[in-house]
Amino acid sequence: MEPVTQIDGRAYPFGVKNVDTDMIIAAEWLKTISRVGLGKGAFAALRADPANVFDDPAYAGSPILIAGDNFGCGSSREHAAWALADMGVKAVIAPSFSDIFSGNAFKNGILTVVLPQEQVYRLMEVARTDTIHIDLAEQMVTTPFQDRMPFDIDPFRKQCLMGGLDEVGLTMARGEAISGYEMRRMQAEPWLVPVAA
Amino acid sequence: MALFNYRNVGARGTGMTEARTLYDKIWDAHVVEQRDDGTALIYIDRHLVHEVTSPQAFEGLRLAGRPVRRPELTLAVPDHNVPTTARVDADGKRIPIADPESAQQLAALERNAPEFGIRYIDATAPEQGIVHVVGPEQGFTLPGLTLVCGDSHTAAHGALGALAFGIGTSEVEHVLATQTLLLKKSKSMEVRVEGDLGFGVSAKDVILAIIGRIGTAGGTGHVIEYRGTTFDAMSVEGRLTVSNMSIEAGARAGVFAPDEATFAYIKGRPMAPQGADWDKAVAYWKTLRTDDGARFDRTVHLDATQIAPNVTWGTSPEDVVPITGSVPDPDSFEDASKRAAARTALDYMGLSSGQRMQDVGVQHIFIGSCTNSRIEDLRAAAAILRGRHIAGGIKQALVVPGSGLVKRQAEAEGLDRIFVEAGFEWREPGCSACLGMNPDKVPAGESCASTSNRNFMGRQGPGARTHLVSPAMAAAAAVTGRLTDVRELATRD
Ligand code: SF4
Numbered sequence: 310m311e312p313v314t315q316i317d318g319r320a321y322p323f324g325v326k327n328v329d330t331d332m333i334i335a336a337e338w339l340k341t342i343s344r345v346g347l348g349k350g351a352f353a354a355l356r357a358d359p360a361n362v363f364d365d366p367a368y369a370g371s372p373i374l375i376a377g378d379n380f381g382c383g384s385s386r387e388h389a390a391w392a393l394a395d396m397g398v399k400a401v402i403a404p405s406f407s408d409i410f411s412g413n414a415f416k417n418g419i420l421t422v423v424l425p426q427e428q429v430y431r432l433m434e435v436a437r438t439d440t441i442h443i444d445l446a447e448q449m450v451t452t453p454f455q456d457r458m459p460f461d462i463d464p465f466r467k468q469c470l471m472g473g474l475d476e477v478g479l480t481m482a483r484g485e486a487i488s489g490y491e492m493r494r495m496q497a498e499p500w501l502v503p504v505a506a
Numbered sequence: 507m508a509l510f511n512y513r514n515v516g517a518r519g520t521g522m523t524e525a526r527t528l529y530d531k532i533w534d535a536h537v538v539e540q541r542d543d544g545t546a547l548i549y550i551d552r553h554l555v556h557e558v559t560s561p562q563a564f565e566g567l568r569l570a571g572r573p574v575r576r577p578e579l580t581l582a583v584p585d586h587n588v589p590t591t592a593r594v595d596a597d598g599k600r601i602p603i604a605d606p607e608s609a610q611q612l613a614a615l616e617r618n619a620p621e622f623g624i625r626y627i628d629a630t631a632p633e634q635g636i637v638h639v640v641g642p643e644q645g646f647t648l649p650g651l652t653l654v655c656g657d658s659h660t661a662a663h664g665a666l667g668a669l670a671f672g673i674g675t676s677e678v679e680h681v682l683a684t685q686t687l688l689l690k691k692s693k694s695m696e697v698r699v700e701g702d703l704g705f706g707v708s709a710k711d712v713i714l715a716i717i718g719r720i721g722t723a724g725g726t727g728h729v730i731e732y733r734g735t736t737f738d739a740m741s742v743e744g745r746l747t748v749s750n751m752s753i754e755a756g757a758r759a760g761v762f763a764p765d766e767a768t769f770a771y772i773k774g775r776p777m778a779p780q781g782a783d784w785d786k787a788v789a790y791w792k793t794l795r796t797d798d799g800a801r802f803d804r805t806v807h808l809d810a811t812q813i814a815p816n817v818t819w820g821t822s823p824e825d826v827v828p829i830t831g832s833v834p835d836p837d838s839f840e841d842a843s844k845r846a847a848a849r850t851a852l853d854y855m856g857l858s859s860g861q862r863m864q865d866v867g868v869q870h871i872f873i874g875s876c877t878n879s880r881i882e883d884l885r886a887a888a889a890i891l892r893g894r895h896i897a898g899g900i901k902q903a904l905v906v907p908g909s910g911l912v913k914r915q916a917e918a919e920g921l922d923r924i925f926v927e928a929g930f931e932w933r934e935p936g937c938s939a940c941l942g943m944n945p946d947k948v949p950a951g952e953s954c955a956s957t958s959n960r961n962f963m964g965r966q967g968p969g970a971r972t973h974l975v976s977p978a979m980a981a982a983a984a985v986t987g988r989l990t991d992v993r994e995l996a997t998r999d
Pocket residue numbers: 585586636637638657659875876877936937940941958959
């Protein structure tokens with residue numbers, strides 16, 4: 310994955326509360342075989358409204374999404390994170406997230422930033438006209454107007470995002486330990502390899 | 507710089523001597539490394555793959571140029587999208603799948619499995635079926651192993667004494683690449699059921715009773731161990747029905763200690779250990795029991811003699827009442843959100859409070875799913891249907907065996923003729939109307955007595971109304987056209 314250190318650019322001033330994974334990407338997309346291309350289906354129901362922020366040219370390709378409370382609730386489908394990643398979203402800022410969505414977002418290189426509701430309102434206001442800056446190393450969201458908003462993040466997630474490390478890559482780096490374990494187990498329990506059909 | 511400090515732990519545990527639960531023992535034996543943030547790298551012995559949750563995992567491997575670490579520990583079989591109508595024509599040629607997206611998911615699995623060296627059971631193979639039926643049936647699932655699949659009903663495999671749970675697509679990719687998962691240990695919960703089951707009461711009624719008691723969040727954060735004389739006397743197939751629905755009780759996994767019934771079930775299955783390995787394996791499996799004095803974080807007791815044939819009235823698996831009961835009054839629930847949910851559920855289900863469950867009409871019958879599609883399930887349903895016919899109001903009655911092997915066994919026993927003569931359709935194996943990803947669906951506003959595991963809104967098709975029941979109860983409903991107490995139709999022998 311691409312290392313994430315600074316995210317800088319326009320932000321969708323979305324702000325809707327309790328957006329569930331069905332609203333992010335509808336169930337019909339569960340039949341796809343790819344994790345790319347889902348951006349086309351993202352927020353489909355909301356996009357029926359011609360005034361929606363996602364189709365406003367001012368925000369086209371924004372790397373940041375500003376959302377409302379409890380973003381990503383509902384099912385565990387990872388398709389929601391894939392859809393945002395495919396739209397080019399690299400960070401979502403909201404007062405709170407569903408745990409599963411946060412985990413899925415992180416696994417797909419998307420930073421989720423939790424900020425108090427007033428600060429999220431403030432960012433919505435800025436986003437309409439100006440850019441927003443996120444510094445992951447400093448754990449700080451800033452605006453061109455001297456706003457400084459510190460945020461917390463799990464140190465493991467931070468290191469993974471900053472190093473562009475994916476969990477698979479990190480575990481693969483433990484390959485020797487896994488091989489050692491496998492050898493011990495195979496000796497004690499030779500039936501671990503299923504009989505070939 | 508290492509991100510974390512690791513501590514190596516040998517296979518077969520940490521050398522601790524305190525009394526341990528079955529879950530502790532399996533967990534300890536699978537810790538590759540313990541991290542100091544409380545997570546552990548856990549070795550995964552078996553991995554089942556189906557067509558819905560795997561394409562993006564394989565794509566991830568391909569993009570990163572990563573191979574599958576131990577392809578022989580993964581088994582792939584399509585089940586969710588496959589049509590249950592004939593799959594080959596009179597000349598033995600494959601009939602293409604009509605839905606282009608279903609066809610594409612199947613084609614992707616068919617391509618990915620050989621590309622990554624994974625054993626693949628084709629949709630037209632005699633062993634094909636629902637992953638959770640195929641695993642135990644092939645001897646792929648064994649006691650003491652860790653087993654995962656990108657599907658929440660993976661919990662089923664716990665019936666054989668495996669620690670089995672569902673995972674997401676990123677985790678599928680993680681397992682394929684590393685044969686491990688990074689996990690935090692769950693809490694433990696004992697569900698103890700004692701006593702003999704009454705006439706007409708089955709494993710499905712037991713698990714519905716448990717979910718009705720503890721609720722769909724009751725097991726959250728826990729691994730359940732099912733214990734007690736009721737389970738000791740239960741067949742392995744019945745235990746599979748129980749552990750299958752652990753997820754509806756909120757638990758990611760449910761386990762049974764393996765016993766003589768388990769060993770007899772596994773012996774001779776195609777992928778099971780043989781010869782000297784078999785003896786060694788059984789000797790080890792016999793150690794997989796919760797030690798006397800081991801502590802559970804939570805314990806729930808049920809009296810089996812009090813369990814009646816059960817049905818669900820609402821849109822959550824915890825909405826359980828005995829068939830002799832009535833639709834509850836939403837105001838009778840203490841919790842405000844439950845009252846609101848019950849009102850919405852009754853509206854969706856087209857029921858009113860106080861209505862007797864036995865007066866609820868059904869137009870559809872579905873006997874199938876990984877909960878209840880094994881040979882014992884089909885025998886139980888056929889025993890009710892023998893010499894009877896479905897009621898006039900039934901629009902469709904489906905029997906979808908869990909696997910091709912179950913189907914052939916049933917045909918050898920003549921069960922297919924009983925179903926067909928009773929007015930049922932005898933189908934090819936797969937998930938079918940359990941979730942309606944294939945053409946088998948229940949139309950909006952119509953009711954189905956279903957042996958599956960989820961009665962969520964829209965689960966069996968948009969607007970479909972699902973009543974969860976046992977196979978014998980589904981057969982009884984077919985005969986009368988309404989939810990029916992099977993004890994009125996069954997004969998005691
Ligand atoms: S039968 Fe139903 S519950 Fe079981 S794996 Fe298939 S869709 Fe899931």
